[in-house]
Amino acid sequence: MDIVKLTIDDKPVVVERGTTLLEAAKSIGINIPTLCYMKLEDLNFENKPGGCRVCVVEVEGRRNLAPACKTECSEGMVVHSHTVRVINARRTVMELILSDHPAECLTCAKSGNCDLQSMAQKLGIRELHYKGEQSRYKGDKSPAIIREMDKCIMCRRCETACNDVQTVGVLSAINRGFESVVAPAFEMDLDKSSCTYCGQCVAVCPTAALTERDSTWKVVEAIVNPQKTVIVQTAPAVRAALGEAFGMEPGTLVTGKMVAALKKLGFDYVFDTDFAADLTIMEEGAEILDRLSRHLNGDKEVKLPILTSCCPGWVKFFEHHFPEMIDIPSTAKSPQQMFGAIAKSYFAQQLKKKREDLVVVSVMPCLAKKYECTREEFQVNGDPDVNLSISTRELANLIRNANLDFGKLTDEDFDHPLGESTGASVIFGTTGGVIEAAIRSAYEMFTEKKLEKVDFLELRGMEGIRKATVDFDGLPINIGIAHGLGNARKLLEDIKAGKSEFHAIEIMACPGGCIGGGGQPYHHGDVEILKKRQKAIYAEDAGKPIRKSHENPYIQKLYKEFLGKPLSDKSHELLHTHYFDRKSKIEVNH
Amino acid sequence: MASVKLPESKIQELKEVCQKYDNKGSELINVLHGAQELFGYLPAEVQEIIADELNVSVAHVYGVVTFYSFFSMLPKGRNPISICMGTACYVRGAEKVLDEFKRILNVKVGETTGDGKFSLSCLRCVGACGLAPVVTIGERVYGRVSADDVKKILSEYA
């Protein structure tokens, strides 16, 4: 290995040649401040435009200050990261950035979580000496994401997320100089583009230029409306991250406190999306087995591999980019939508209420779910199965608004019947979890034998694409897993080219799966947080008395009383869906 | 978005331009030059086809188109007006002339009037500094133009 030795702030450091000053400093515990730079280890995310110039340092023997993110270490370098000259330069850079920034911190959605704001604090900016012209751009409100480009600082992290990690390619820097901004092609609004609403751009944006569409106040309005029965469902990944918003250690499970908070907020029923995840496994598992046995019987029509369909970001992605393959994914709805459909039919009947009198709210780690619940096929006579979807961050805000002391709440349990769930459903929150849950049930249904060991460690982890073969009593089943849409694209290209040997593939749009969703508390570039959330999810699974979806007694009851069996007519009507070709088409004059 | 219908033969030619550059994303600027020669401008549909052919995102193509002032997304008017903004013209009041064109035609630089008659653009020095400020309309050159002349010049194209 080719190494170089240098000193940073009088500390000697040895690094591999090619390492930047920023990384070298980090390795000895010196965190040089940055605004645009961001690296997410393991997730194929590195944003290094060298644009903000906040990371400048002094290198002895050089006349100009050097940007640490772009400067490679060389032998014998002597670097100073916080001389008066450096600090002054950083302050000047910061003042210039702020001269074109609306100072609206008091009412800004990002306040308290904003990297720009905290950098201004860190550098002690108290006065702005440059009065610049303020750029003004038109706002953009999609069903899931709000773009407020006046607050954009052109760090271009969103481009890296959308183009490099997700390969969706919606965002690009456009125009020049003062006019430049990050936008979709032709400056169209996001809802006209092929945006998947995965929210990964929002997750890395340092400011409020990209935020979620906030529905918290609509939720409050529904709760205080005496005509409405308001039901809330919470996705598995929320409980593994919500605590972070209240200063708890990442990876702290707050299931009981979350339920307690929701009850205090005034929801009439606090249910669990996990119940619907168990239901998803029943339907998707049955579909996998159906396709598999037809395939084994020599049916040439049957399409394999089967792809999971729980993730609405992923669904929109293949509708735009691989419309010729829309018959491959499972037709099972996402757990959010299955929950809504059951709540407004089965549960409405139990309550002897009309579906219109129920308001179903979901709490999701995800922004794509906001879009999903507006899709027309998930409505009955204009009444959506899920009325409102809020993110983990929005729930945290609601809890703060209501002045609840989250950390001191006493744990409470979900209500019945739609609050009962198994360990299998909990792991839906992480990459690899859906397929592991499906295997636990499919194995028993297929082999008619009891599965003794329910943990499939070979399916777990953080690598972008994973492969494993599971033994179905002598029959090898090949499983593929991808998280992050760029990885999904690779698997899809293989299938298209006929190179795929998988029977079933799980895909989640967000890196890490839902634990890394676009609606989770901000990770500010720390990937370890995602790993801790993942651990928490597996811990919750391990602690559950029932760990296979088909053993959930309330699921069994639901089939007995209402649905019949998986893939029945009733199941098809309520729990399955279809997909649309959304490829943009160019009109031609013949 | 798809508001312009492109003739099929032209689409074929456009694809040939892409092929000439091996459908390489790195050749985007050359392809865009070729396409602008072919269509006179770069409507959204043309950019979409190029993105598809070169396997790059439309947003990226649009980013490049909006970065270089040479590229235009609007069809040129039947009488393209260019105003020289070279140093000599500038100091002799070209900006006032430009403002007057903008005011009378009600368009911005780079735009075309609704009836397709005029389009407005700026040029760097055309080398006729003795005549500054210089305006060209199509092939015709007007010298020593002042803001007051603009109305009269435009009336020649009535």
Ligand code: SF4
């Ligand atoms: S984006 Fe950040 S700095 Fe800008 S107004 Fe909002 S909180 Fe303040």
Ligand code: SF4
């Ligand atoms: S939500 Fe996802 S697909 Fe849409 S612009 Fe952001 S990163 Fe791209």
Ligand code: SF4
């Ligand atoms: S929108 Fe946000 S992430 Fe994208 S360039 Fe602007 S500030 Fe950076």
